[in-house]
Amino acid sequence: MGRLIFFFQEALRALRRNGAPTLAAIVTTVVTVILLGVLIPIFQTTQAKSAEIRSELNFQVEVFPDATKAEIAALGTKLEAVPHVASATYITKQQALKDLESQLTDKTIVDALNSNPLPASYEIKADDAANLPGVQATVAPQAEGQPNPFSSILGDPFDRTQASAEIEEVTGALKIILSVITLLLVLASLMLVGNTIRLSIYTRRREVEVMRLVGATRWFIRWPFMIEGVVVGFAGGLVAILILWLGKITIVDPLSDSFTFLAAQDSSTLGFPALVAILFAASVLVSTVGSGLTLRRFLKV
Numbered sequence: 001m002g003r004l005i006f007f008f009q010e011a012l013r014a015l016r017r018n019g020a021p022t023l024a025a026i027v028t029t030v031v032t033v034i035l036l037g038v039l040i041p042i043f044q045t046t047q048a049k050s051a052e053i054r055s056e057l058n059f060q061v062e063v064f065p066d067a068t069k070a071e072i073a074a075l076g077t078k079l080e081a082v083p084h085v086a087s088a089t090y091i092t093k094q095q096a097l098k099d100l101e102s103q104l105t106d107k108t109i110v111d112a113l114n115s116n117p118l119p120a121s122y123e124i125k126a127d128d129a130a131n132l133p134g135v136q137a138t139v140a141p142q143a144e145g146q147p148n149p150f151s152s153i154l155g156d157p158f159d160r161t162q163a164s165a166e167i168e169e170v171t172g173a174l175k176i177i178l179s180v181i182t183l184l185l186v187l188a189s190l191m192l193v194g195n196t197i198r199l200s201i202y203t204r205r206r207e208v209e210v211m212r213l214v215g216a217t218r219w220f221i222r223w224p225f226m227i228e229g230v231v232v233g234f235a236g237g238l239v240a241i242l243i244l245w246l247g248k249i250t251i252v253d254p255l256s257d258s259f260t261f262l263a264a265q266d267s268s269t270l271g272f273p274a275l276v277a278i279l280f281a282a283s284v285l286v287s288t289v290g291s292g293l294t295l296r297r298f299l300k301v
Contacts, residue, residue: 007223007224007227008227010224012231015228015231015232021199021203022228022232024199025232025236025287026232026235026236026239027236028236029232029233029235029236029237029240029283029286029287030236030239030240030243031240032236032240032283033236033237033240033241033244033279033282033283034240034243034244035185036185036279036282037240037241037244037275037279038244039181039182039185040182040275041275042178043178043179043182046174046178047175047178050174050175056125057125057126057129057132058123058124058125058126058132059123059124059132059135059136059140059157060091060121060122060123060124060157061121061122061124061139061140061154061155061156061157062119062120062121062154062155062156062157063075063090063119063120063121063122063153063154063155064153064154064155065093065119065120066153067120067153071153072090072153075122075151075153075154076088076090076122078150078151079122079124079139082135082138082139083135083138084126084127084128084131084134084135085124085125085126085127085135086125086126086127087123087124087125088122088123088124088125089122089123089124089125090120090121090122090123091120091121091122091123092120093116093118093119093120094116096116096118096119096120096121097116097118100118119155122154124136124139136157138150139154139157140154140156140157198290208221225291226288226291228291229284229287229288229289229290229291230284230287230288232287232291233283233284233285233286233287233288234283234284236283236287237279237280237282237283237284238280240279240283241276241279241280244276244279245276248272
């Protein structure tokens with residue numbers, strides 16, 4: 001216990017004596033944690049919104065008006081048995097008109113119609129957006145003017161394949177870009193924190209060499225430096241988390257009602273408390289391990 005108190009005293013003394021390198025290490029940790037604290041929620045929210053958009057992709061196939069209820073029900077069962085079909089929902093002519101009316105700004109357009117021009121249809125969703133073109137090729141493969149071999153009561157599809165492919169391409173590219181940015185930022189953050197700690201230890205290399213020459217063990221020398229890393233990581237993480245929390249309650253939360261993208265971060269898999277805990281633990285761990293690893297080269301006397 002007495003030795004542990006001694007290590008803490010030595011660490012605090014060194015932090016006070018080397019104010020500039022210590023401050024640089026703390027500031028570096030603060031900046032790194034803030035960048036990660038902003039990027040990780042953006043990455044999560046973008047992933048969630050992409051998944052939401054992909055899950056809504058579908059195509060519709062016209063159902064002929066002379067189809068009987070039994071034929072329609074049998075078709076629904078047959079559609080749901082197609083591989084990669086997540087759901088097949090029958091939409092009546094009346095439902096289709098109501099959906100159209102809800103999407104229109106000028107409701108008088110629907111009121112001016114003498115009859116309902118929209119056909120009944122089946123709305124078909126795939127289990128994954130990437131499988132949507134294949135499902136459509138199975139359900140609606142007929143050439144123009146030819147009977148549908150999948151079902152005699154199915155007509156032409158409402159073609160959304162191009163839009164589906166574009167969304168699939170954009171969301172896929174977005175995942176890759178955000179993953180690369182996150183990886184580069186993490187690597188840059190580790191290198192930046194490591195270099196700052198290395199600079200702090202380099203200014204005290206003579207002190208380490210003298211301690212080795214008088215017979216101090218490697219861990220006797222290493223412990224105060226690792227405790228300094230804990231203090232630096234704790235202080236930097238605490239300041240960064242305070243800034244992130246202030247940004248959340250003053251910027252993100254008030255704007256969540258107006259921007260669905262910001263509101264989506266509240267339903268992400270990694271909530272703010274969990275994110276804070278991970279960032280805080282990471283800042284302390286990186287600073288501590290960085291101090292211990294960087295010190296190795298100066299212990300070789």
